[in-house]
Amino acid sequence: MASKSYRGRLAPSPTGLLHLGHARTFWVAAQRARERDGALVLRNEDLDPHRSRPEFTQAMLEDLRWLGIAWQEGPDCGGPFGPYSQSERRPNYLEAWRRLRDGGFIYPCTCSRKDLAQAASAPNDADDEPIYPGRCRTRTDAADFSDPKGLNWRFRVPDSELIRFTDLNLGAHSYTAGRDFGDFLIWRRDDVPAYQLAVVVDDAAMRITEVVRGADLLKSTARQLLLIRALGYDVPSYFHCQLVRDSEGVRLAKRHDALSICKLREQGLSPCDIVDQFRR
Numbered sequence: 001m002a003s004k005s006y007r008g009r010l011a012p013s014p015t016g017l018l019h020l021g022h023a024r025t026f027w028v029a030a031q032r033a034r035e036r037d038g039a040l041v042l043r044n045e046d047l048d049p050h051r052s053r054p055e056f057t058q059a060m061l062e063d064l065r066w067l068g069i070a071w072q073e074g075p076d077c078g079g080p081f082g083p084y085s086q087s088e089r090r091p092n093y094l095e096a097w098r099r100l101r102d103g104g105f106i107y108p109c110t111c112s113r114k115d116l117a118q119a120a121s122a123p124n125d126a127d128d129e130p131i132y133p134g135r136c137r138t139r140t141d142a143a144d145f146s147d148p149k150g151l152n153w154r155f156r157v158p159d160s161e162l163i164r165f166t167d168l169n170l171g172a173h174s175y176t177a178g179r180d181f182g183d184f185l186i187w188r189r190d191d192v193p194a195y196q197l198a199v200v201v202d203d204a205a206m207r208i209t210e211v212v213r214g215a216d217l218l219k220s221t222a223r224q225l226l227l228i229r230a231l232g233y234d235v236p237s238y239f240h241c242q243l244v245r246d247s248e249g250v251r252l253a254k255r256h257d258a259l260s261i262c263k264l265r266e267q268g269l270s271p272c273d274i275v276d277q278f279r280r
């Protein structure tokens, strides 16, 4: 029986062309929503003004449609929980920032890039945010700020707390706050809300019940669970997909020549040819 109100999402970043690896994750998300008779939301994660480009958003929507992936809410078709582009949702992020500030969960961090580079212990995973050494952690002046602008803001993680969750695809996971990840950014000095905050705020506001995304975000799930708890949101289910690798074992997303859907289409592949690869 289909769950009564499944809501999934596709959350692409328009920082380049859609490649095979991400397309597979989106295809899985679309399948899961369809099997559960649910709704699928397309959220355009265009928060970073330096890296996001409108032409990539257009290309992405076109590639997804060409693959036969359909969504019911999105920047192109609207819906009850819009706007569906993160660049238009700043008031939502600011409201969350205020609540985190008022709850004593965050602090301003004035460490320079150089301070951090010198002190940081390198995470095991090269993609991951370095563990913050904690110099500004004891600051208690967050309440003096009426705006996050101009400073980095970090979430103070509960040291040594074990964060557990069961992923619907990859099983039980646990991470220790302060060891596996440190006080993470929720707002950047250049006045852009950080990924972790934006995702949590939007998933809650858009009533997402299941998050389908790549396994590279497993550890971020632990960070996001802390934010969800601090903000009093409902916890969605998580389904992380194994990352697609090439024959040499290199993650597709990391290859400079990552196979873009656009290129595969130009080479004459049909949507069926591509989706058949996803089924394997």
Ligand SMILES: [Zn+2]
Binding pocket: 108, 109, 110, 111, 134, 135, 136, 137
């Ligand atoms: Zn600092």
